Amino acid sequence: MxxxxxxxxxxxxxxxxxxxxxxxxxxxxxxxxxxxxxxxxxxxxxxxxxxxxxxxxxxxxxxxxxxxxxxxxxxxxxxxxxxxxxxxxxxxxxxxxxxxxxxxxxxTNIIYNKGKNSINNYYNGELTINFDSQTVKVNQNEIHLTPTEYKVLIILAENTSRVLTHRYLLKEVWGTESVEDTSSLRVTIATLRKKIEVNTQNQYIKTHIGVGYQMVQLDS
Incomplete structure (x- = not known):
């Protein structure tokens, strides 16, 4: 190399x-x-x-x-x-x-299959997202997210296994004027974790200190 x-x-x-x-x-x-x-x-x-x-x-x-x-x-x-x-x-x-x-x-395979999936569902371990109805379920139980939490989750899901930087997530969710406001992102990630990781042993969102966050690909 x-x-x-x-x-x-x-x-x-x-x-x-x-x-x-x-x-x-x-x-x-x-x-x-x-x-x-x-x-x-x-x-x-x-x-x-x-x-x-x-x-x-x-x-x-x-x-x-x-x-x-x-x-x-x-x-x-x-x-x-x-x-x-x-x-x-x-x-x-x-x-x-x-x-x-x-x-x-x-x-890469997740992105390819998502594009072909007519019902537009995302599956990762016990987590399911229906993009058409914008519903999120864990263990078949619907999880109620705020619009901001849902947007962060979707961006992480669409980039499963990829590390997304703080700046990237802030720009995509809050806009270019908020790329330094990491406190808002930390709070949103914390509340999102509490909701999607409740009643499950799975950790979906991994923190990369000083860099950003990653949606972990789990066995279905």
Missing amino acids: GIGSAILQSTIYTRYFTLSNGNTTLQFIPIFQPDVLLLDLMLPDMDGMDIIKQIRAANNNIPIIVISARDEDADKVQALDFGADDYLTKPFSIDELLARIRVSLRR
Whole structure:
């Protein structure tokens, strides 16, 4: 992985392509349509952050896992804000990398299946969301959410397994003028957790300290 960026296509175990610079990577992706992009931020011709921005600007939803020696929270937040799905700091084990890839592929499959589902339901463990009726149930019991709580839940659900930064959630829910108001987000997440995690042993929303929140994919 040290030579720049690596792209995995087909199955994560049998076929992959390694590319040495950002420009080649950007040309490669629309042609071969890989399943996952493993991206090093330290590239010889451009910063990896610019690659993330260009991929997302092209409306390409390929899962992007950043692999970098840069371990500052600011780098992680910036990469996730630009559209990366995950951030893995070197050194790491192969088992951890494969687990992160599996999570990203599950998220892609969730989005694909949701688009095909005519009844527009979301299932995660004991949690069910009907997008048409805007109803939320846990263990078949309906949970009453405020409009703000529901919006936060939907954004987390639509990005299951992806870490969403505080800034991203605040912008999507409260608007650009509120991107620094993390206290409102913390309160909403706290009340949302109390409602959807009541009468269940499951933890749906995971906190990434200093970064943001993540909807955990649970076994159905």
